[in-house]
Amino acid sequence: MTSTETTSGRLAEAGHWGNDVRSDLHVAIEPRDRGGLEITLESRVAPYYGDSIQAQVRQVLESLGVKNASVSVHDEGALPFVISARVETAAKRAGLGAGQKSLPEKLPLPPPSARDRLRRSRLYLPGTEPKYFINAALHGSDAIILDLEDSVHHAEKDAARILVRNTLRAVDFGPCERMVRINQLPLGLEDLAEIIPEAPDLVLIPKTESPLQVTEVDRMIGELKARNKVDHPIWLMPILESALGIEYASAIANASPNVAALTIGLEDYTADMGVVKTSEGRESLYARTRLVNAAKAVGIQAIDSVFGDVGDMDGLRRWGENSRALGFEGMGCIHPTQIPVIHAAFTPSQAEIDKALKIVAAFEDAQQRGLGVVSLGSKMIDPPVVQRALKLVARAKQMGKA
């Protein structure tokens, strides 16, 4: 589409339409000098929601202060929070929309997320693909990630930011922790301005190579929280994706008390190292163990990368089991079918749980009887073994296993 300047703005568009597009819409806005708002609509749900879409588009534009424009909407069954995001994006791209944002109705915030909560799986959702959002929580991952970074084309960053903001307000993600992966700074700061008022539970900071990146994000979040009266905790998960990042793992883990976990991005890391990424992961063993150690040193979680081959469930299981053996507590997933496999891999076996329960029982018994030494049958149990058993039982309880 060519752009034509008028006194009040330029022709602009946002969103997607076409036979293969679902749950999205395309909005084209041509600013005018007079004539009010002229809205044309084509929608595959026109007989059911045509009037409601027309009314919503008009209301969003009026709220944004757009008075005169020709607006053409092609709707593919978008839900209301998507409609208002696309209209707002198009208006802003047209150089309009200085008025009040028309935000979708806000769902009650879920309870605050605990720093050490269960994070076995986090499901990646590309920030411009609304069709994946609405049912994402049904698949049972511990978290969902609304991604503004690598899965979003550079030209769509503004659209994704607005859509993700609306998503945080309007979509019920149930018990899933609500994570957002922002862009690298400075673009990431614009992301924060849009999303922090909606109180995501955790922000992933990509390509972290220095504790300063963490403190800058942390400071910005603190300011935005204060300004918008957000009192939910918002945790940080820096992603280490380079040799340098790995070298600074410890300093990054220590950069803020809000850092809840460290994670690694193996695609970028292996590229940075000039090595081939394999499904065994030998090439990243040092980086991953170093990251685990740095995380445990400050008492936070170490979370692994994603496993890219959606068809290879055996490979995923092996990766996950190995990952847990190294000390990781979870990993990312790029398709819901990976979730149960990952959960199984990161869940202790019943034999491990039973043994830990016995040790914990023996420990409690010793405590009650005022004994300094814990013993199970004829065996004496060392304090670190008790500690490990206590941790394992606590985790198993979170997983509903003990």
Place this chain on the structure above:
Amino acid sequence: MTDRVELAQNAAGRMVPAMVNGKPQIPYIGVGKYQPRGRKQAPPIRSNKDYPENGDKRLPDLETALRQCGLRDGMVISNHHHLRDGDRVALMALEAAARIGVKDLMWFPSASFPSQKSAIELMQAGVIHHIEGSMNGPLGDYCTQGSMRGMGVLRSHGGRWQAIQDGEVHIDIAVIAAPTADPFGNADGSHGKSACGSLGFALADSMYADHVIAVTDNLVPFPCIPWQIQGNNVDYVVEVDSIGDPAKIVSGTTQITRSPDRLRIAEFVARFLRDAGIMKNGFSFQAGAGGIALAFVDYLRRMMKEAGVKARFVRGGSTKYLVELLQDGLTDYILDGQTFDLDAVKSIANDPRHLPTSPFTSYNYHGKGSFASMVDAVVLGATEVDVNFNGNVVTHSDGRLLHGIGGWQNCLAAGCTILAVPSFRDRIPVIVDQVTTLTGPGELIDVVVTERGIAINPRRPDLLDAVKGSSLPIRPIQDIKAEVERICGGKPARPKLGDRPVAVVKWVDGTVLDTVWQVG
């Protein structure tokens, strides 16, 4: 155009025409209420002396065969749809009729497909008066726009058999596409370049029509073994280059859905059968060839293996997933109504435990029983289901014709009828206050499985009890509906339907269950 017609309210509260295409109708009076009387129809008696002693009934072309059958204005011509969207024979017959110059035919296919859309031109030219049979795509739109001269009549597979045997529809000439046939007219679908598996949908036509023509592209010397169509019912055999496009007759491979939401629905259905105790040794089930149904079979197969459970029989729509069950020893038999992919066609041709069936054995309600009610569980789809568990499969929510009924209505007789549906499609909620077109009464629909939860019909407290303690998300249907309406931004507007009937939906007993109204 049909004139203004008199309407009557049936037992489901739906307004239905009292006359359809000049024939008086009985409004639906409830499940199992209508008592048929009288005797079945029969074709005229023929004599061996009028047929060649050497059994060679071949004629050079279809036009000659239609003339020999005495084709004239106003006759009923029937076809089967086992070749699906690849079929060439139905249009071949109708175009031959057009060349002969006859008018006002009633076309009576067991189903029509988008590739047959040129039937519209034949209707506009006056060759075809109207269609009784499922219509979708362009033909469906033509009917719902009110352009057809007569009314469409939608029947289930079993209902079509019932209508033929009861004499509600008299077939003058049946033109049967036969993947293999001999000159005597014995025919079968399991072999040949256009193999389609079972030919069950053509069986009633072969038994009850006044005249029967078999059209084949794989003529073999007598005898054609096996035969599902008996040559003793066939008048003429016509050989052609091709009866259909093999690529569209069966799919090369049937693929399980990759959609996580649909996989979740499929897994819920399988877990429901397991947790409700339906999945046990000697049980039976039926599932179609849709994405959810295929995935369901795959989940159930794993659960059956794990539990060491074997089915006595499964019913298709057969695909490689049912064939795998058979080959893995997880079922004794496949009783097959239609054969969807290459693996299934191969299996029905070579494995004696994989048998072709017909709407007579499986579905016909006016018989001495049928297999449908002996199946323990069936998994079906729907475009809409309402809070009283009534189902719609024939129209979109905007009233346009979308699907035929297929065996859907007949399958509702199963011990446990499960609708496996997404809770909304393209923002349109699937659970509604009242279905647009009633295709299946709610008293026969037991469970609705969506990705957001499973609703059990309150009429089935036994099923509610059976899954108590299961980890499945059992929820009231109203609850799921309310959640989806919240997500979709409120209830959808009800589309305005016209007041002129363009088609009727028959119940399995031939009574009129609902009306499809003109749209647009």
